Amino acid sequence: MRPAPDGGKTPGAVRAARRAVGDPRLVRAGQGLVPTPRAVELREEVGELLRGCENVLRPGAGFDxxxxxxxxxxxTSDVVPAPVVGVARGGHPLFEGRITARRFAAADHIGISRRGKQLGPIDTALAERGLRRRVAVVVPSHTSAMLLARDSGLVSLGLADWLPQTLGALGLRTFPIPLELAQLELxxxxxxxxxxxxxxxxxxxxxxxxxxxxxxx
Structure with missing residues (x-):
């Protein structure tokens, strides 16, 4: 039994879809419509396609x-941030007496910055006391700073847990910085x-x- 013609009332998109699949998909039965066997098959196939699209488009789907x-x-920098300390070679004049903020600022310093910046929290803390330090050179890492401090009379900043055995082998000593500094953020x-x-x-x-x-x- 052939379905009755739609009298031109079926939307063009629906008619185009029927032609594309070669099946009417829905046929009239009494007062309603029922799917054809091909429509039932398409429902399962299209469902699988839609679920596949969701997995592709949803971030993290299927990630294991x-x-x-x-x-x-x-x-990254050499170490995880820790309390900041001063670093200088063992025979540096700073170790000949109490290290005050003024004596600390009077020393020649090594700056550490990947961007070449000379000023930082140390300089802000010194400025609050009316002091200013001289940064003689800027290096990109703590490792470079430690090696330069070993071979010069310059003072560097370091981290309290930066390989103490290595510092000793390099002939370097650490000292508390006589300033109130905020903890470094990573x-x-x-x-x-x-x-x-x-x-x-x-x-x-x-x-x-x-x-x-x-x-x-």
């Missing part, structure tokens, strides 16, 4: 870190294209957790 095989590149930055990437996000979360744990120990 157990099977993650990627290489992440991290650029930040993390990445390219915006990786923000929604599930693998990259998983790595960032675990890296941040590891740093928090290291700072609490």
């Amino acid at each position: 870190p157990v099977h993650l095989e990627r290489t992440f590149t991290v650029q 930040g993390m930055a990445w390219h915006p294209r990786n923000s929604a990437d599930p693998g990259h996000r998983w790595f960032r979360e675990h890296l941040a957790a590891a740093v928090r744990q290291a700072r609490s120990e």
